[in-house]
Amino acid sequence: MGRDTRFFLWGGLAYFVVLEVLLAGAILFWPDFEDNVDALRDMIPIEALKGMFDQIETGGISAYVNGQHFFKGCNTVGSLAAVIFAMGAVAGEAQRGTLEIWLARPISRRRLLLERWAGGALATTVPVFLTTLTIPWLLREVDAEMAFAPMMLCAVQQSLLLLAIYSATFLWSCLSSSPISIAFGMLLFTVLQFALYLIQVVTHWSLFRLTDIDAFARIGATQSLDANTWVPLVAVTAILVGASLAVFERRTP
Amino acid sequence: MNASPTTHRGIRAHGLTRTFGAKTALHPTDLDLGPGGVVGLLGPNGSGKSTLLRMLVGLVRPDAGTASVAGVALAGDGTAIRRACTYAPGELAVYRELSAREHLDWLLRGRDRAAKVRAAAIAEELGLPLRARVRTFSHGMKRQLHFAAALAPTVPVRILDEPTEGLDPTKRGEVLDLLAADARRGTTIFLSSHHLGEVDRACDRLVFLGAGRLIADETSDSVARRARKLVRLTYAPESDLARVESTLASIPGASVARGVARDTARFSIHLDVEDPRPFLVALGAQAALPAPATIEYGQISLQELYRDLYGVEGC
Numbered sequence: 212m213g214r215d216t217r218f219f220l221w222g223g224l225a226y227f228v229v230l231e232v233l234l235a236g237a238i239l240f241w242p243d244f245e246d247n248v249d250a251l252r253d254m255i256p257i258e259a260l261k262g263m264f265d266q267i268e269t270g271g272i273s274a275y276v277n278g279q280h281f282f283k284g285c286n287t288v289g290s291l292a293a294v295i296f297a298m299g300a301v302a303g304e305a306q307r308g309t310l311e312i313w314l315a316r317p318i319s320r321r322r323l324l325l326e327r328w329a330g331g332a333l334a335t336t337v338p339v340f341l342t343t344l345t346i347p348w349l350l351r352e353v354d355a356e357m358a359f360a361p362m363m364l365c366a367v368q369q370s371l372l373l374l375a376i377y378s379a380t381f382l383w384s385c386l387s388s389s390p391i392s393i394a395f396g397m398l399l400f401t402v403l404q405f406a407l408y409l410i411q412v413v414t415h416w417s418l419f420r421l422t423d424i425d426a427f428a429r430i431g432a433t434q435s436l437d438a439n440t441w442v443p444l445v446a447v448t449a450i451l452v453g454a455s456l457a458v459f460e461r462r463t464p
Numbered sequence: 465m466n467a468s469p470t471t472h473r474g475i476r477a478h479g480l481t482r483t484f485g486a487k488t489a490l491h492p493t494d495l496d497l498g499p500g501g502v503v504g505l506l507g508p509n510g511s512g513k514s515t516l517l518r519m520l521v522g523l524v525r526p527d528a529g530t531a532s533v534a535g536v537a538l539a540g541d542g543t544a545i546r547r548a549c550t551y552a553p554g555e556l557a558v559y560r561e562l563s564a565r566e567h568l569d570w571l572l573r574g575r576d577r578a579a580k581v582r583a584a585a586i587a588e589e590l591g592l593p594l595r596a597r598v599r600t601f602s603h604g605m606k607r608q609l610h611f612a613a614a615l616a617p618t619v620p621v622r623i624l625d626e627p628t629e630g631l632d633p634t635k636r637g638e639v640l641d642l643l644a645a646d647a648r649r650g651t652t653i654f655l656s657s658h659h660l661g662e663v664d665r666a667c668d669r670l671v672f673l674g675a676g677r678l679i680a681d682e683t684s685d686s687v688a689r690r691a692r693k694l695v696r697l698t699y700a701p702e703s704d705l706a707r708v709e710s711t712l713a714s715i716p717g718a719s720v721a722r723g724v725a726r727d728t729a730r731f732s733i734h735l736d737v738e739d740p741r742p743f744l745v746a747l748g749a750q751a752a753l754p755a756p757a758t759i760e761y762g763q764i765s766l767q768e769l770y771r772d773l774y775g776v777e778g779c
Contacts, residue, residue, distance in 0.1 A: 214559060214570065308557030312610075314523055317547040317574040319540075460541060463484075463524050464553075 215330050219296065223334035226292040230284050230342045237279035238349040241272060259409045266424045270431075272355045276346060276362075277427035281369045285339050286419050289373045290401045292338075296331035297380035298393040300324075301459060305388035311464035324459045328381055328452060335377045336370040361431040368436055369422050371444040376401075376418075378451035385458040471535055473620045474498020474652045475520060479529035482515055489515040491677045492529060497669070498652030499620065502643060504667035505656040512676040513656040514554050517625050520654075521551040534620040534652075547574070552614035554625030554656065556606050560599035564609055567598050571613035583616035590638065603630040611639055615646065622646070624655040628662055640666045692738045696760040696768070697747075699729040703754045711753050715746045729757075 212220075244251065252264040263282075267274045301324075304310040314320065343366040350356050376397075383393050408417035420426065421440055429437060477495040481488075490512040497503045507513050518524040520531055522542010531538040534548035559567060568583045587594060590608045598606065607630050614622055627643070628636040640662060647653050657663050663670065670687060672680040682690075695718075699708055709731065713720045717736040735743055740761050747753070 214562060214566075307559075308555055309559060311518075311523065311553045311555055312557060312571065315521065315546065315551050315553055316571065317543060319543040321541075461525065464518070464555075 215327060219330040219334040222292070222296060223338055226288065226334070227338035227341055229288050230280075230338055231345060233284040233288065234280050234342050234346070235349055237284075238276065238346070238353060241275060241353045241355065244275065257409050259411055259414060263424055266428065270424065270428055272350070273357050273361075273431055274424050274428060276350075276357060277365055277431075278424045280342065280346065281365055281427060282419070282423050284342075285369045285373065286405075286422055289335065289339060289369070290376055290397075293331075293335045293373050293377035294380050294394055294397040294401075296334050297377050298384055298390040298397070300327050300331065300381055300384040301462070302384040302387040302390045302393060305464075306390060310462075314464055320460055321456060324385075324456055325452075328378070328455070331377060331381065332374055335373050339370050339373065340366050358431070361427075361434060364430050364434075364436055365427045368426065368430065368441060368444075371441055371448070372418065372422050375444050375447045375451070378448045378455070382451050382455045382458065385455045385462065472496075472499070472532060473535055474500070475503075475531075475533050475621060475623075475654055477516075477520065477529060477531040480516070480519055480526050480531055481528040482519060482524060482526050488676050490519070493678050495531075495671065495678075495681070497654060497671075500647065500650050500652055501669060502647045502653045502655065502667045503669045503671060504663035505654060505671050505673065506658075506663060507656075507673035507679075509658075510675075511673040513673055514625055515676075516673065517551070517554075517623050517654070517656060521546055521549065521623055523551075533623070549619050549621035549623055550614040550617050551622075552610045552624045552627055554629065556603060556610070556630070558598045558601070558606050558609070560597065562598055563595055564592055564598055564601070565594040567609060568594075568613055571610070572616065575617045579617040583612045586612040586615055586642070590635070604632060604635060607631055608635065608639070615642060619651070621652045621654070624653065626656055626658065628657065628659065636662060689738070693735045694761075695733040695735060695740050695743060696758075697731045697733065697756040698758045699731070699754060699756055701729045703729060705729055708753060711750055712747075715743060715750070718743050718746075 248264060248268055252261055255261050255264065263278055267278060270277075299306075301310070304313050313323065340363070343362055346357060346362060347359065380393060380397050383396065384390070387393055404417050404419055407413050408419045408423070414420060421444070426437075426440070475495055475497040477493060479492040479494065480490060481492045482490045493516065505513050505516065515524060519526050520533055520538070522538060522540070522545050526538070533545045536545045536548045538545055559570065562570060564587060565584060568587060569580055572580050572583055584594060587609060590612060592601075592605055592608055592612070598609070601609065607627070611624070611627050614624055614627070622643075624643075628639050631639060636659075643653055643655070643666060655663075655667075664684075667684060669683050670680065671678065697712070699705065708729075709720055712718065712731055712733060718733045720731055720733060733743065744759075747756075
């Protein structure tokens with residue numbers, strides 16, 4: 212097994228386990244949550260989060276799972292995983308001094324970079340789908356159920372956002388020689404995005420609006436992805452990958 | 465010499481140039497090396513050796529100029545050239561978590577299975593423990609690991625950036641012997657080095673860079689012939705060195721080499737002929753000159769030779 216494969220496999224497995232533990236804990240907590248939703252809402256100081264409780268009251272278990280698994284779990288742990296998988300892609304080689312031997316083999320730069328991008332992209336998104344697939348099984352434990360197709364569409368939309376974050380980090384890695392700077396930069400960006408989400412007047416500026424309970428409720432209602440969301444996310448990812456290739460083609464070891 | 469770039473199986477470059485910001489790492493450089501033989505690339509730190517080698521294998525894009533290696537023209541990211549040759553970088557970096565065998569396989573990705581088997585055999589011949597993690601390797605062992613990977617594939621050209629740096633004299637000898645054997649099979653080997661002694665021993669042609677410029681491109685025989693036309697004199701530092709220099713320069717058939725280090729009272733005299741006797745007779749007749757402290761002729765080290773011929777120190 213190659214070192215890249217090993218890194219993505221073990222990293223992806225760890226990320227899957229964390230997501231699954233968070234998901235299982237959240238679903239098993241559902242009966243208590245349902246019984247005490249009013250008391251819990253009163254304890255929340257932020258209006259944006261109080262709104263989520265209203266949405267969960269209206270949407271029931273579907274809204275609760277979407278909020279817990281996608282909005283909370285995947286957006287936080289997934290963003291972190293995306294940054295970890297991408298930050299060292301090229302910058303890590305440069306920092307370690309191995310960029311030259313990586314490039315010196317008789318393999319085109321395009322292939323080297325796309326292989327690495329694909330490995331990290333799979334490691335970032337596959338755990339989202341795998342954990343989502345376990346939702347019906349976990350829901351049986353609390354005598355609840357959710358429609359399968361909308362749930363998987365939500366996983367697709369969530370994965371597209373994580374891919375965009377992953378690809379942005381990847382591009383930065385192609386430009387930089389310091390993975391730690393990238394990690395701090397992306398951490399700052401993610402925290403800022405969450406902060407924007409929590410301020411009602413600017414909440415629409417947050418990327419995480421694309422993967423909140425509202426967004427997933429619309430997917431559930433229409434049984435389809437909104438082209439105004441997924442097309443830009445795919446386009447941004449494609450542009451970021453293209454820019455990464457262009458930068459990497461000219462990078463000097 | 466007249467082969468086209470696509471049929472020439474050695475290394476060719478025309479006007480190869482590269483700048484980094486305001487610094488010109490390599491001024492327009494022409495090369496025509498091989499096919500076959502061991503060519504040494506010499507020069508002090510920062511002279512542009514690594515930049516030239518990286519450009520030849522497509523790792524650094526030239527600002528201008530063309531090159532071909534083993535009949536393959538330099539284009540794009542140089543993948544085609546790197547298939548036709550092997551390259552060992554000068555910077556020693558490894559994936560510390562891999563075993564030596566895994567690392568060899570990693571370095572040889574894109575090569576055939578036979579190359580991987582041969583690399584393992586070369587590594588074992590050099591005494592490397594293939595099951596050990598690379599993090600336990602010394603600097604010299606890591607160097608040998610890279611060397612084994614560069615020597616294993618069957619290719620017409622090998623480009624090696626300081627392949628013996630950090631090796632003890634015994635290992636250095638083994639590596640040079642392996643390179644010599646490879647060159648006898650018709651491979652063109654272009655290696656850079658700071659060690660003039662090893663280049664003296666291994667190379668049949670020498671390319672010398674200084675401050676990003678090609679200073680010399682000569683065969684070892686030609687350098688040896690030039691050495692036989694060189695007489696080195698040292699005088700006591702308190703001598704009247706200006707007078708000594710002008711008197712030496714006045715002797716027919718001799719010229720005082722540029723780059724003379726006058727503060728050490730050393731003069732290098734270039735003779736028109738290989739026979740030093742007429743010069744020595746004329747020198748003896750110069751009653752006005754003080755007696756030299758030393759007179760050297762014949763076997764002069766390459767380091768001294770380059771210092772005297774090109775005024776470049778620090779090789």
